[in-house]
Amino acid sequence: MLGDILHIKYHYEMSVGWQQALAEEMGAEVINGTHLVLPENLGIGGTFFLEVMPGLSLSLADMTFDIPVAFTKLASSAHFYQVCYDFSRGISNRIVDGVDHPTASQSKFEMGFTDSLKEGTIILKENERYYSLCLLIESQFFMSLVGDARPKYLIKALLDNAKNTWLVYNHIDSGTRLLLKKIKERSFDDPSFELLAKGTALKILTHLVKRVRKFDPFIGKLSPADTPGILKTSQYLRDNLQMDFPGVAVLASMAGMSESKYKKLFSKMMKGSPKSFFLQQKLLLAQNLLKSGNFNSIREVAIEVGYSKPGYFSEAYKKAFGTCPKEAFVKTGI
Amino acid sequence: MKEVTHEYGVDLFWKENLAKQLGGYVDGNYLRIPDIVHRGTHYVLPVDPFRTVFVIDGTYNQPVTFHQHNTKDDFIAVYFNLTERNAMYVLDKVSKTIGRWNYNLAIMDSNLDADYIIQEGDRTYMICIFIAKTVFKNHLGRLPQFKDILDFSFDREKNTFIRFDRMSNEAWWLIDELRRMDMTDPLYDVFLRGTVYALIADYMDHLAVQEVVNEKVNKADMMAIIASQSTLLAQITRPFPGIAALAAKACMSATRYKTLFKKITGLSPKTFFLNNKLTLAKQTLEDGTESIREVAARYSFASASHFSELFKNTYGVAPKEHISYL
Numbered sequence: 001m002l003g004d005i006l007h008i009k010y011h012y013e014m015s016v017g018w019q020q021a022l023a024e025e026m027g028a029e030v031i032n033g034t035h036l037v038l039p040e041n042l043g044i045g046g047t048f049f050l051e052v053m054p055g056l057s058l059s060l061a062d063m064t065f066d067i068p069v070a071f072t073k074l075a076s077s078a079h080f081y082q083v084c085y086d087f088s089r090g091i092s093n094r095i096v097d098g099v100d101h102p103t104a105s106q107s108k109f110e111m112g113f114t115d116s117l118k119e120g121t122i123i124l125k126e127n128e129r130y131y132s133l134c135l136l137i138e139s140q141f142f143m144s145l146v147g148d149a150r151p152k153y154l155i156k157a158l159l160d161n162a163k164n165t166w167l168v169y170n171h172i173d174s175g176t177r178l179l180l181k182k183i184k185e186r187s188f189d190d191p192s193f194e195l196l197a198k199g200t201a202l203k204i205l206t207h208l209v210k211r212v213r214k215f216d217p218f219i220g221k222l223s224p225a226d227t228p229g230i231l232k233t234s235q236y237l238r239d240n241l242q243m244d245f246p247g248v249a250v251l252a253s254m255a256g257m258s259e260s261k262y263k264k265l266f267s268k269m270m271k272g273s274p275k276s277f278f279l280q281q282k283l284l285l286a287q288n289l290l291k292s293g294n295f296n297s298i299r300e301v302a303i304e305v306g307y308s309k310p311g312y313f314s315e316a317y318k319k320a321f322g323t324c325p326k327e328a329f330v331k332t333g334i
Numbered sequence: 335m336k337e338v339t340h341e342y343g344v345d346l347f348w349k350e351n352l353a354k355q356l357g358g359y360v361d362g363n364y365l366r367i368p369d370i371v372h373r374g375t376h377y378v379l380p381v382d383p384f385r386t387v388f389v390i391d392g393t394y395n396q397p398v399t400f401h402q403h404n405t406k407d408d409f410i411a412v413y414f415n416l417t418e419r420n421a422m423y424v425l426d427k428v429s430k431t432i433g434r435w436n437y438n439l440a441i442m443d444s445n446l447d448a449d450y451i452i453q454e455g456d457r458t459y460m461i462c463i464f465i466a467k468t469v470f471k472n473h474l475g476r477l478p479q480f481k482d483i484l485d486f487s488f489d490r491e492k493n494t495f496i497r498f499d500r501m502s503n504e505a506w507w508l509i510d511e512l513r514r515m516d517m518t519d520p521l522y523d524v525f526l527r528g529t530v531y532a533l534i535a536d537y538m539d540h541l542a543v544q545e546v547v548n549e550k551v552n553k554a555d556m557m558a559i560i561a562s563q564s565t566l567l568a569q570i571t572r573p574f575p576g577i578a579a580l581a582a583k584a585c586m587s588a589t590r591y592k593t594l595f596k597k598i599t600g601l602s603p604k605t606f607f608l609n610n611k612l613t614l615a616k617q618t619l620e621d622g623t624e625s626i627r628e629v630a631a632r633y634s635f636a637s638a639s640h641f642s643e644l645f646k647n648t649y650g651v652a653p654k655e656h657i658s659y660l
Contacts, residue, residue, distance in 0.1 A: 053382060053527065145520055174651065174659045181650040191476035191542060195535035202528025206521050322642050322652040 005123070006067060011074040012082065012116060014057050014136055019049050035188050038063060045129075048188045050197060055141030058201040059134040062188070063124070070123045076116040081142055083208060084134040085111045085172060087180055111172050131184055135201060135208070142209070149213035175207045229255030230269050234277065241282045242306045245275055282306065283320045286313070293330040301325070335397050336371065341404040342411055342444070344386050344464045349378055370395055375517065379526055384466040387530050391459050391513070400450040407445035410470040414439055414501055414509060414533060416459040439505075439537070443495040461509060463530055473534065477542050502540045503599070503606065507613055508532050543600065558584045559598045566607050570614060573634045574607050612648050615641070619657055626653050
């Protein structure tokens with residue numbers, strides 16, 4: 001699956017030492033014990049890691065590689081939860097247990113839970129900035145914060161990789177989005193960066209716990225047999241954004257379930273109906289295309305994503321983003 | 335007049351004495367003070383081995399003079415003080431008035447004795463952060479302008495580190511967010527720790543771009559600009575009054591007004607006004623009682639779409655998206 005691209009294996013721990021091993025594997029350097037700087041032959045940027053408080057560590061990655069690189073996270077020696085927010089602009093692929101999970105595909109923000117004992121691989125494309133923030137949270141500490149708002153088994157199921165934990169991808173609250181945007185604007189070398197990073201980690205943890213307390217207890221109701229079907233169809237939709245919506249009947253049969261069951265499950269997992277999900281992804285793609293500078297007119301972009309009439313496109317776009325396509329459009333060849 | 339002699343420190347050895355002097359007792363992280371002295375909360379939390387935070391929130395029901403006399407000189411105290419009315423620090427018989435737009439940020443070396451006078455009825459919200467001197471020096475040492483003078487600044491024979499400043503607008507909102515957290519939730523401690531780091535980070539950012547203002551600006555100018563900030567905040571729901579009107583009110587030329595405002599606050603009058611307007615509008619939106627259109631109208635934005643555009647420029651997301659992910 002990975003071909004002959006550079007493949008780096010590493011494992012996270014709650015304490016700082018692990019970054020050194022990763023640095024050695026990549027031929028990189030660690031500065032001040034926190035900041036790993038990529039060697040020039042691989043790309044620019046690096047990673048940043050610190051212990052925020054007992055039970056909580058923070059890992060940041062801001063990297064642009066010159067060549068495609070696959071990272072495989074090996075199982076850690078201790079048990080903790082890993083919550084990652086991926087807000088790269090580009091497209092990367094996440095492979096967990098051999099199943100391809102797209103992350104940060106057309107949308108700008110994605111999140112996911114992983115368990116430290118699980119392995120996973122992420123493939124980063126060349127010349128695209130990859131930016132992610134991960135909280136490493138000791139499981140007992142996390143549970144004590146969540147309290148009794150939800151039965152323990154539900155919370156555990158939410159955080160358990162073996163049980164559909166990727167379900168919460170594409171669901172980041174506004175408070176966290178603002179914090180992520182702010183930290184992304186800063187350099188790891190800023191004098192105040194370490195303090196800012198600690199503050200950000202603790203605040204994001206607060207939002208996360210509040211979120212988990214309110215989380216719909218639907219996880220237990222999904223059978224592992226159903227989820228690949230939903231994933232498969234959502235991927236199919238994402239891969240075919242140029243076409244018209246294929247209809248629920250086609251998708252349901254692709255997923256191997258009845259239409260009503262399919263619609264219900266899809267909405268629960270993706271936080272929206274298949275059609276609205278498709279439309280949203282289509283428009284996000286359109287937004288990226290508008291900004292790409294590869295098109296001569298908005299009309300061309302509209303046609304590219306399957307709108308025959310630019311007027312309809314503009315209307316849908318305005319409804320989704322609150323702004324006109326014109327504002328995002330970068331004309332070709334400047 | 336109640337007289338309280340007390341001390342602080344990164345370690346928590348001081349809290350029993352302070353509670354006792356105020357007529358109360360220690361209950362876990364709380365100092366329980368009787369209502370006749372202070373109605374509200376006193377809350378202490380060790381943030382990490384080098385930093386401790388003390389939050390005072392409430393109203394003093396009798397005048398109190400605090401005589402701070404520290405026995406440890408190994409820390410720096412940073413006070414973010416949102417006390418309304420005119421609480422005062424007295425140092426070497428020179429008093430400094432504090433409050434929202436006066437000196438509301440004080441950074442003091444622990445080897446300094448200071449008196450702090452509170453009037454009856456003063457509404458206080460204060461965040462005191464005690465930072466080990468070694469760590470504080472390390473923070474400042476990362477800023478280019480402190481590199482050469484660091485050792486001098488902290489040499490107790492030659493100098494006492496003390497600064498009176500105004501907290502940034504950003505810091506004010508960081509504290510405002512904390513004030514709205516539920517103190518009884520176990521998450522409060524997590525959020526409070528996060529706020530402490532964010533406040534110190536913000537202070538460093540603030541110092542990094544700060545020109546040395548206090549020496550160059552006279553007191554009358556400073557008071558005029560502070561008054562002007564209050565004027566702007568009092569009419570935050572209205573349209574921006576314009577530089578000409580503001581300058582006239584402050585009895586300055588427009589150019590001088592703009593320059594001074596920028597020097598003292600780090601922001602232009604218009605940016606200051608808009609930042610505060612947007613933050614309040616964001617809060618109103620988050621309350622969920624009004625639509626985007628209504629909020630835009632309440633804060634006198636030209637239109638809902640103009641509001642959305644400004645919101646998006648500032649926060650990176652459109653208001654509609656923001657509220658749908660709350």
